[in-house]
Amino acid sequence: NAGVTQTPKFRILKIGQSMTLQCTQDMNHNYMYWYRQDPGMGLKLIYYSVGAGITDKGEVPNGYNVSRSTTEDFPLRLELAAPSQTSVYFCACLRGGSWDYGYTFGSGTRLTVV
């Protein structure tokens, strides 16, 4: 099993461009998450989903949108990219189907906005 798969691994965007970060999990879990990691700042929650059709904002949702049409996929959309969105983005889902085992993470997407 692949677990959580993120694409692309790297991307450079110009200011004002848009893109979608893809996230797919094959563990059939309802709970999925998007975090961003900035140097020295840990991981901050952008959006999360508790199942298909249900999404909610995290700590830093501005500039992003999500959708959850299937259990497997949880794409993150950046509209009008800004330099402040330069970061590493991680998708995750519950590990083992229960919150007491934390999360399984994808390998991350390094995004640079120039």
Next chain:
Amino acid sequence: AQTVTQSQPEMSVQEAETVTLSCTYDTSESNYYLFWYKQPPSRQMILVIRQEAYKQQNATENRFSVNFQKAAKSFSLKISDSQLGDTAMYFCAFISGNTPLVFGKGTRLSVIA
């Protein structure tokens, strides 16, 4: 809201020595879990160890162990016999119920040969 604080941005340790990384947290919840994640240069997030709040016994995983002080809301990670492969960022994290995982800012650990 829960918060997690890691007060050591960077640490270093000699190979084969022991190092302790600190973490404190704040919560009003009684049932929760605490985690340490390792992030090597590959960027992958790897679960190192977990501790359930209701268990008084400190968790251990091979060379990794924790010192969980529930009253003090402290959750430190001890790495024994440090190896070069332990060089990484280490994140302390907290979860309770269905609220999303909350992370500290991380400690960058360098193991020196």
